[in-house]
Amino acid sequence: MTQTLTLKDRDLFWPPADELTEAAERIRARLGDWPPTHAPWRICLTAPDELNGSDLIVIADAQQHGEQMAHWLVRGAGVIEAAEEKATLHLGGEKYRLEGHLAEDWIAALAAFLDCGFDPHDALVLALAWRDGDETSADDAFPTDLSRFPRLAGLPDAPAQAFARCPERLGLYPVLPTAEWVERVVGFGVKTVQLRRKSAEPADELKREIARCVAVGRQYDAQVFINDHWQAALEAGAYGVHLGQEDVHTADLAALASAGVRLGLSTHGFYEILKALHFRPSYIALGAVFPTTTKIMPTEPQGLRRLARYVRLLDGVVPLVAIGGIDLQVLPDVLATGVGSAAVVRAVTEAADPASAVSALQHAFTQ
Template sequence: MDTQEIQALAQAIIHQHGATFGAQLHHDANSVELTPQPVPPAMRQEPAYLAALQACSSLGFIAVDAETLAQAWQRQSERTQQFDITHWPDDPRDFGLSGGDPAQAFAHCPRELGLYGVLPTAEWVGRMARAGVPTVQLRFKSDDKAAVAAEVKAAVEAVKGTKARLFINDHWQAALDAGAYGIHVGQEDLDVIGARDLETIRTSGTRFGVSTHGYAEMVRAHAVQPSYIALGAVFPTTLKKMATAPQGLSRLAAYVRLMQHYPLVAIGGISEDLFPAVRATGVGSIAVVRALVNAPDPEGAARDLMARMNQA
């Protein structure tokens, strides 16, 4: 197949899926803007792969995600013995996600983690746990190891007597020492935490969640078989500088179809009015920060958000 024919296939993919994954302005509630990306160097030469690589780049997927999708599209074509431009890849087998050794998986947690409050201090953790928020995370930023250990221990104490599941962001050793329910890490932390430390966390029975921001990071997260996977940022957020653009509802829904064998948490700029649309994608949990800590009445906000979760 020559270059012109491959370009025609790429245009066919764009025509078929542009309304869903298009790189122009998405008219979601928070207007997620995605722009076309340069086509990365090709790693193989099959027509399905080359066409998908071009198309996914034009649709705004960054290089590593365009590559991951193109490889999946090629595997899908080989598995089904046809190049079906209508079917966006969503079979775990085509992403290398099938299988896995159950003995190497982290401890299970509920598929429906519910409202997930990401909170700055142990005081906030206790306050929201007592308000009935089912899953809470301590995101305490400090380079002082003693201060971290004290705050993590205080957070573990703060949820006692409640039904809240407490995850500790980043500080995995302090979380293990204090007996927290779980640990949450970002992609950059997977570079730092070695295989031996991961095994220590796994064998402790502590739950382990991982943040992801696209297809390539979901594949990478699956390699360690975490307890849950966080998907984001769904909408623009000012809380932290993100290396990737907001994903929007259409991408979130595609991620959920692919990763549905995991408990999934949507995070990033999700306000109360967006809960029904986000829940409709199939995620079992929505994480919020500002919707709780910036609310005039945080306990009332927690009740309203939990009601929204249940309605959706």
């Protein structure tokens, strides 16, 4: 049982609710040790007279609170509309629509997962995966059964056919800035790489870079993924593309799937994992595990504890890639979670001897 309970010292609910607080404490005690939350969310069962900036107001019908709801959101509060096996979180200009079971203790579970440091949309996913009495289970009380997790509503249709499979364990996965780097690293014997070229301009140069990557992948029988530039990758006959969460709303996923192009999708938590699964990708990337300077991240680092949770939930469902701040020093700890692949950037591109660095990184996968 956790030794870091912080619920007793916090204003969890408005109005104060002893039974809910007791239930939240009971659930929280079975979820294990997590870093203390930096956002002390308060769950409001009725709207408070004064919003504190970290309020989540629970209502049954948004239409009955239209003007009030707009006021709450402008003031920085979140609103959870929950009724009839549905829960929608309105927060920060986003709308997170979930469909699934609402246990009697779902609000208490929500408070417990918020206290574990999960962002509201991820905590809400976990609260809907919760079942009354889970805290009495003899083993791990944390939700691990994917069939009990909610569905995401309002997403674009997934392609009629699932994306082509890739190896279940992709191993070392360098993410590289140029075709020259791709050719170099594939020549070291690496079987999975990604070209992440930040600019699409000039277009002719981008096409030449992608063509070089496709050619070397075929020459060495390696899986070469192209980041973001899916149209050019499709035209070049690339093995795969890697896209971010926002790209699934604009990319022609049906064209990619029908062409046999593999798809990797980035995720940063439970909600985005469910969104990625909806599109039946070839693999899912989980990150950022550690702080990284290679790109601006939308979320705080996930850490090893969360990574282990994602792996336990998804092992055998879809190939997984850990990404973000991974180097040789932390790679053994990353692999200890059971993840089958780890993406690296600076551990290769900033190494004094890239060939030796690649050899050492690959060796870690055999230990």
